[in-house]
Amino acid sequence: MSGPLRRDASRPLRAFPRGTKLVAALALLSSCAAPVERGPAKPGATLFLGKVLTMDDSGTVAGAVLVDERGQILKVGTADEVQKGLDTSVQIVQLAPGQVLMPGFFDPHLHFLPTLLQSTLGTHDLAPCLPPPYRVDPSVDCKARSEVLGALSAMALEDTSAVGGNAFVLGMNLDPSRQVFDNTKGCGVGGPSPFTAQPKFYIEACVSKDRPVIILDQSGHLGYVNQKAFDVVCGVQNANANNCTIPDSVKSGGGDWVTDSAKNFVGLLQEPSAFGPFLTALQKNLPVAQVFSDPVKFAETGGADVERVIRGLRDAGVTTIADGGLQSVAQVNAVKRFTELPGFPFRITGVVVAEAAKTAKLKPTAPACEPKAGNDCALPKWLGAGGIKVWVDGSTQGCTAKLEAPYQYVAGGHCSDDGEGRADYDNVQALTEDLSELWAQGDWRFQLHANGNGANNWALDALSRLQQTKTNTRPVLLIHNTVGRPAISKRIGDLRNGAGVMDKKPVPTLDVQVTHLIGHVAYWGDAFVGMLGHEAASEIDPIAYDRENKIPFSLHSDSMVTPTRPLWFVEQAVTRRTWSYPDFSKEYVLGAKHAATVDEALRAITIVPARHHELDKLIGSIEQGKVADFVVLSANPLDFDPANGGDPTKISQIQVLQTYLNGRPTGSQH
Numbered sequence: 131m132s133g134p135l136r137r138d139a140s141r142p143l144r145a146f147p148r149g150t151k152l153v154a155a156l157a158l159l160s161s162c163a164a165p166v167e168r169g170p171a172k173p174g175a176t177l178f179l180g181k182v183l184t185m186d187d188s189g190t191v192a193g194a195v196l197v198d199e200r201g202q203i204l205k206v207g208t209a210d211e212v213q214k215g216l217d218t219s220v221q222i223v224q225l226a227p228g229q230v231l232m233p234g235f236f237d238p239h240l241h242f243l244p245t246l247l248q249s250t251l252g253t254h255d256l257a258p259c260l261p262p263p264y265r266v267d268p269s270v271d272c273k274a275r276s277e278v279l280g281a282l283s284a285m286a287l288e289d290t291s292a293v294g295g296n297a298f299v300l301g302m303n304l305d306p307s308r309q310v311f312d313n314t315k316g317c318g319v320g321g322p323s324p325f326t327a328q329p330k331f332y333i334e335a336c337v338s339k340d341r342p343v344i345i346l347d348q349s350g351h352l353g354y355v356n357q358k359a360f361d362v363v364c365g366v367q368n369a370n371a372n373n374c375t376i377p378d379s380v381k382s383g384g385g386d387w388v389t390d391s392a393k394n395f396v397g398l399l400q401e402p403s404a405f406g407p408f409l410t411a412l413q414k415n416l417p418v419a420q421v422f423s424d425p426v427k428f429a430e431t432g433g434a435d436v437e438r439v440i441r442g443l444r445d446a447g448v449t450t451i452a453d454g455g456l457q458s459v460a461q462v463n464a465v466k467r468f469t470e471l472p473g474f475p476f477r478i479t480g481v482v483v484a485e486a487a488k489t490a491k492l493k494p495t496a497p498a499c500e501p502k503a504g505n506d507c508a509l510p511k512w513l514g515a516g517g518i519k520v521w522v523d524g525s526t527q528g529c530t531a532k533l534e535a536p537y538q539y540v541a542g543g544h545c546s547d548d549g550e551g552r553a554d555y556d557n558v559q560a561l562t563e564d565l566s567e568l569w570a571q572g573d574w575r576f577q578l579h580a581n582g583n584g585a586n587n588w589a590l591d592a593l594s595r596l597q598q599t600k601t602n603t604r605p606v607l608l609i610h611n612t613v614g615r616p617a618i619s620k621r622i623g624d625l626r627n628g629a630g631v632m633d634k635k636p637v638p639t640l641d642v643q644v645t646h647l648i649g650h651v652a653y654w655g656d657a658f659v660g661m662l663g664h665e666a667a668s669e670i671d672p673i674a675y676d677r678e679n680k681i682p683f684s685l686h687s688d689s690m691v692t693p694t695r696p697l698w699f700v701e702q703a704v705t706r707r708t709w710s711y712p713d714f715s716k717e718y719v720l721g722a723k724h725a726a727t728v729d730e731a732l733r734a735i736t737i738v739p740a741r742h743h744e745l746d747k748l749i750g751s752i753e754q755g756k757v758a759d760f761v762v763l764s765a766n767p768l769d770f771d772p773a774n775g776g777d778p779t780k781i782s783q784i785q786v787l788q789t790y791l792n793g794r795p796t797g798s799q800h
Contacts, residue, residue: 181766185737203756429471479515527658555588
């Protein structure tokens with residue numbers, strides 16, 4: 131029998147030089163696996179002994195799990211029950227006292243390739259620091275990132291003399307909703323207010339006037355560019371709306387290049403379709419743009435920064451992610467290629483943007499092989515792409531969420547002049563028509579991004595009409611479901627129960643589920659109070675209404691918007707703590723009634739995400755017949771539930787000791 135499972139801190143991961151193969155770095159993951167004595171060298175059954183939180187529907191806490199050589203769970207129960215009759219060839223993993231085994235964590239919505247790209251930016255990552263409990267690198271100068279113009283001026287421009295003056299500068303994660311805007315000093319002094327009124331003025335003053343610059347907002351729904359960028363994309367000097375042919379894809383995708391009264395571009399881009407032409411131009415001359423121009427090569431060559439991000443996801447306990455917005459066949463192939471590299475430490479399922487699926491005439495795919503009776507395979511790391519993604523609106527903090535009465539962006543706040551925000555479609559009918567072709571196929575899962583309460587109602591209207599036309603039995607997911615209202619959650623519950631009505635006609639039962647970006651509470655909660663008012667801000671991520679209407683909910687990162695740290699999600703959902711920026715001097719609870727229990731939050735990072743993506747017969751809980759994807763934690767999160775006298779603010783400090791795929795430690799080459 132082996133010794134206790136623990137971290138091996140004696141051999142830290144060394145840094146790999148840029149350009150090394152990803153496989154080399156991921157193979158090293160085995161060096162940080164827990165030093166567990168194994169059984170015979172020949173692969174066979176593995177017995178896990180210790181406290182097991184199964185996350186099954188009964189809340190079973192087991193004492194042992196037996197896994198076969200393919201990674202399929204053979205038996206779950208007490209130690210005596212599971213060990214009975216086993217021979218000495220079984221390998222044993224013994225947990226130390228206090229440690230727990232759980233299903234591996236599942237982030238049900240993030241953007242994998244942009245997350246990797248973000249890691250290569252260096253000084254061009256402009257994100258404000260996280261609140262102190264979640265700060266990863268204490269050496270980062272948070273003061274430099276606390277101001278919009280200070281963050282811009284800190285961008286160090288590389289020498290591009292070899293490729294000429296049209297070499298783009300790319301920045302990411304600027305966030306005017308949390309970063310202070312001060313135009314009384316430094317670069318851009320005396321310029322227009324607010325920053326979003328004339329981003330190009332400040333980019334030219336603080337970054338460059340001679341090089342084309344594009345900076346993506348941390349929300350992922352806004353971009354900021356200078357005049358040189360417009361000139362390059364439009365192919366004309368001093369480009370404005372009168373002499374630039376704006377691609378049709380911008381408006382048709384719900385985006386806009388914002389202009390002033392004289393039809394001059396102000397440098398504000400709304401929604402991802404507005405970024406497209408600039409990212410296309412960027413691909414021609416920016417080295418990191420390989421993620422756009424040749425994502426498969428990007429996957430194969432990797433680099434130290436990319437490898438670090440992948441290790442970070444593994445170290446956070448993640449065993450499955452859903453890439454929630456693959457925009458081309460090339461991106462699908464790139465993500466699939468990552469999962470095929472030896473030592474890659476988690477699984478990925480893909481969700482394809484609706485327009486890309488229609489253009490390429492794609493069909494949904496599933497895992498190539500599933501372990502079951504008579505089937506000698508192990509579950510692969512690529513789980514297929516079976517979902518369709520559409521954006522109904524934009525970002526709450528980016529002032530582009532679609533709100534409706536009784537809510538709107540309040541006067542004097544960050545989004546003072548934006549009223550009820552905006553949708554990415556002209557009306558519900560346009561949204562319905564955009565989805566109808568793929569809905570009629572009957573074999574896709576649909577996932578609709580909806581932040582504002584207005585956008586959620588539009589999404590439910592469109593889904594109801596589509597369901598009246600052709601019954602869809604697959605899960606439908608509302609991504610974010612941020613600005614809550616009791617009536618919206620009741621509509622969702624009614625649709626789930628077959629009590630939905632649209633246009634005075636019944637709607638066949640529709641399995642609507644939701645996933646919340648819980649980091650909205652922790653990182654933007656206080657900002658939302660200033661943007662939406664305290665009442666609306668207190669209703670974000672409305673878990674109480676989910677509970678009341680029996681709506682399955684999960685928690686996600688939307689990375690690169692927030693970090694993929696599932697134990698942080700749990701803590702944030704249970705505590706509902708938020709902080710004021712830029713100095714975090716104010717901390718308080720926002721919307722206490724919507725606090726989750728620890729058990730609810732753990733289900734929201736395990737079994738519920740698996741159900742969103744129709745993978746719950748394979749993963750998400752520890753039950754006989756499922757796949758042995760596990761995480762080992764240094765402590766039991768249930769012990770921190772305030773209902774049991776625990777301190778939930780300590781949940782994020784629980785250590786992830788190891789993850790397993792198919793019953794094998796990640797990084798193992800066995």
